[in-house]
Amino acid sequence: MRGTATETVRRALSDADPLPGTAGFAGELDGRLVRDVLGRHPLFSDADDPSRWSFEPTALESPRRVPAGTVRTAAGDERVWTLPEPAPRDAETALDAVRDAVETSVGDVAADDLAVAFSGGVDSAVVAAGVPDAPCYVVGFPGAHDVEAARAAAEAMNRDLRVVELDHADLERAVPELVRATGRTNAMDVQIALPLYLAAEAAAADGYDRLAVGQGADELFGGYDKVAAPGDDPRVGADTVRGAVRECVETLPAQLERDVLALRAAGVDPVAPLLHDRVVRAALPLPGRLLADVGERKIALRRAADGWLPDAVVDADKKAVQYGSLVARELDRLARRAGFKRRMDDHVGQYVRSLAE
Numbered sequence: 567m568r569g570t571a572t573e574t575v576r577r578a579l580s581d582a583d584p585l586p587g588t589a590g591f592a593g594e595l596d597g598r599l600v601r602d603v604l605g606r607h608p609l610f611s612d613a614d615d616p617s618r619w620s621f622e623p624t625a626l627e628s629p630r631r632v633p634a635g636t637v638r639t640a641a642g643d644e645r646v647w648t649l650p651e652p653a654p655r656d657a658e659t660a661l662d663a664v665r666d667a668v669e670t671s672v673g674d675v676a677a678d679d680l681a682v683a684f685s686g687g688v689d690s691a692v693v694a695a696g697v698p699d700a701p702c703y704v705v706g707f708p709g710a711h712d713v714e715a716a717r718a719a720a721e722a723m724n725r726d727l728r729v730v731e732l733d734h735a736d737l738e739r740a741v742p743e744l745v746r747a748t749g750r751t752n753a754m755d756v757q758i759a760l761p762l763y764l765a766a767e768a769a770a771a772d773g774y775d776r777l778a779v780g781q782g783a784d785e786l787f788g789g790y791d792k793v794a795a796p797g798d799d800p801r802v803g804a805d806t807v808r809g810a811v812r813e814c815v816e817t818l819p820a821q822l823e824r825d826v827l828a829l830r831a832a833g834v835d836p837v838a839p840l841l842h843d844r845v846v847r848a849a850l851p852l853p854g855r856l857l858a859d860v861g862e863r864k865i866a867l868r869r870a871a872d873g874w875l876p877d878a879v880v881d882a883d884k885k886a887v888q889y890g891s892l893v894a895r896e897l898d899r900l901a902r903r904a905g906f907k908r909r910m911d912d913h914v915g916q917y918v919r920s921l922a923e
Contacts, residue, residue: 567593605634605819610903672696689780712890747831770833788857799803807854
């Protein structure tokens with residue numbers, strides 16, 4: 567079992583408790599394969615024989631993922647956990663719960679052999695604040711927003727920042743490695759995973775075995791533009807902020823599989839304190855006005871960080887990692903140089919597949 571003790575998983579099954587106080591888990595229990603409700607640890611079995619299983623798809627001839635919240639046996643899959651859908655709490659109670667959960671979770675992170683993936687946004691800054699002696703890593707091409715934001719935040723927080731400056735050779739080398747590790751070739755997945763992979767690779771080369779990340783904050787706390795005015799945004803089906811955020815939370819299992827496999831392939835184990843069960847429990851009842859509006863996103867997380875982080879870091883705007891690092895732009899440039907023009911359907915994805923082959 568990876569992530570927690572087997573007895574904890576047994577109790578979670580017996581009590582039908584989807585959030586039993588862990589940071590996720592996956593593995594074999596009493597002849598069954600089990601994976602937590604958010605899929606924080608990837609798990610696969612052979613398509614023809616569930617008794618053959620692995621945490622990495624590359625170890626199996628025909629890998630088939632175990633869905634989040636599921637028990638798999640030879641008889642098939644059973645969904646045993648689903649995320650709670652609590653009613654919204656009053657704002658003061660909800661904010662206090664978030665503050666306590668976040669401070670406890672980041673404060674519980676062991677600092678041994680740990681580095682921090684750091685972009686200068688509130689997510690990674692909150693994580694970094696819990697491990698004040700850990701070095702911070704940011705990756706990006708020259709002129710990247712994330713590099714400049716990380717430098718400003720690291721200076722404000724008096725942190726050691728290690729800048730990994732990228733070039734095209736880094737992308738050309740890393741893309742096939744990522745495709746092998748994750749099994750994904752679509753452009754968006756590769757663009758998102760590349761900065762994580764390259765930051766983890768740099769930390770591993772410096773001797774760090776674990777990388778703390780801010781994963782989950784955007785989904786749990788309303789970090790995406792599309793959730794701020796959901797009734798007017800075709801990217802979400804919900805017509806309320808809470809409903810739109812719930813849609814984002816439900817995308818986490820697929821995203822986390824990609825990210826965890828990428829980080830492990832780079833040589834580190836991910837540490838994601840903002841995805842601990844206690845943080846999830848605190849985030850789910852947040853009222854819409856503590857999630858996002860047209861002028862601000864991740865409102866509760868920012869308010870929880872007030873007085874803990876410098877004001878400039880609390881209020882920092884954050885670009886998606888593939889854009890803030892300029893990886894998406896430069897991968898597109900490489901694709902076009904290789905003859906995959908924008909008029910072609912999925913030209914970056916075609917380029918990715920050509921490198922992987």
